[in-house]
Amino acid sequence: MTTAEKYVTAAYLVVLAVVLLYVVIYAFKLARLEREVLRLARLAAERREAGEAPRVEPAEPVRTSI
Amino acid sequence: MSLRNNRGVALASTAALLLLAGISLAFFWVPDDVDQGFSQRIFYIHVPVALTAYACFGWGAWKALRLLWTGEVRYDLESYTAVHMGVIFGILTLVTGSIWARISWGVWWSWGERQLVLFLVLFLFYSAYFMLRYSTEPGPRRERMSAVYALFGVVLIPVSFLAIRLAEGFIHPTVFTRDGPQMAGSMFFVFCVCFAGTLALAGALYANELLGKRVDASLRELEEARA
Numbered sequence: 001m002t003t004a005e006k007y008v009t010a011a012y013l014v015v016l017a018v019v020l021l022y023v024v025i026y027a028f029k030l031a032r033l034e035r036e037v038l039r040l041a042r043l044a045a046e047r048r049e050a051g052e053a054p055r056v057e058p059a060e061p062v063r064t065s066i
Numbered sequence: 067m068s069l070r071n072n073r074g075v076a077l078a079s080t081a082a083l084l085l086l087a088g089i090s091l092a093f094f095w096v097p098d099d100v101d102q103g104f105s106q107r108i109f110y111i112h113v114p115v116a117l118t119a120y121a122c123f124g125w126g127a128w129k130a131l132r133l134l135w136t137g138e139v140r141y142d143l144e145s146y147t148a149v150h151m152g153v154i155f156g157i158l159t160l161v162t163g164s165i166w167a168r169i170s171w172g173v174w175w176s177w178g179e180r181q182l183v184l185f186l187v188l189f190l191f192y193s194a195y196f197m198l199r200y201s202t203e204p205g206p207r208r209e210r211m212s213a214v215y216a217l218f219g220v221v222l223i224p225v226s227f228l229a230i231r232l233a234e235g236f237i238h239p240t241v242f243t244r245d246g247p248q249m250a251g252s253m254f255f256v257f258c259v260c261f262a263g264t265l266a267l268a269g270a271l272y273a274n275e276l277l278g279k280r281v282d283a284s285l286r287e288l289e290e291a292r293a
Binding site for chain 1: 089105108112115154157158161165166168169271278281282288292
């Protein structure tokens, strides 16, 4: 492999690595959002069971997959 | 508010197909450049990424203008997301450009090049957007300030783009002139495929990021309503 080939490959790999890093960060963000949605859903369910009227409207189903 | 993301799925699929095709063609189909040889192949990722960064900043400015024009709050999040994408593509432009400079000019960076320095100024300007945004309390004031800032930054795009054409004694090549693209037809075709792929990638990232930010904002509203 020549020096030029190494540099060119490195440039393309950098782009790939940054996109992958973004996807990983985004996956963490989605996991956090999912945890929050589940927590709110659990709270709403607990209130329903306790006979308390929910104070917030149920949210629209969230589809967060790519 | 719709949280469906069909557009994001379509754009991500298109981006994957186009980029795979474009990169394969760039490595195995297009001929070597007469002057630069194999290293010229960075062109097919560096230039599309740079133009996409400009497009993202321009899109962010357009959304900022819409916010100031109509006062609709949703444009704030859209402008912010577009600037966010622009900064990501800006980082990629600087990194791939530095690698190309190292092969072609023997240096990682040249402060004497107006094109490079102006792009860096544009990048730093939009990086500072986040500091401005997060140093202000959420609300109409922050939305307006961010919008005005994003609009100011867009002025740097034509300056950055034209700098190389106005500069004298430059070493950064000018490929797109008034006479059209200065390259073989096959090279221009691969460039177009890569550019379309990069734009689709930016669109997919934008759609997903915007969806995430909207879900986040909705959850905050629910939390506040619950408290």
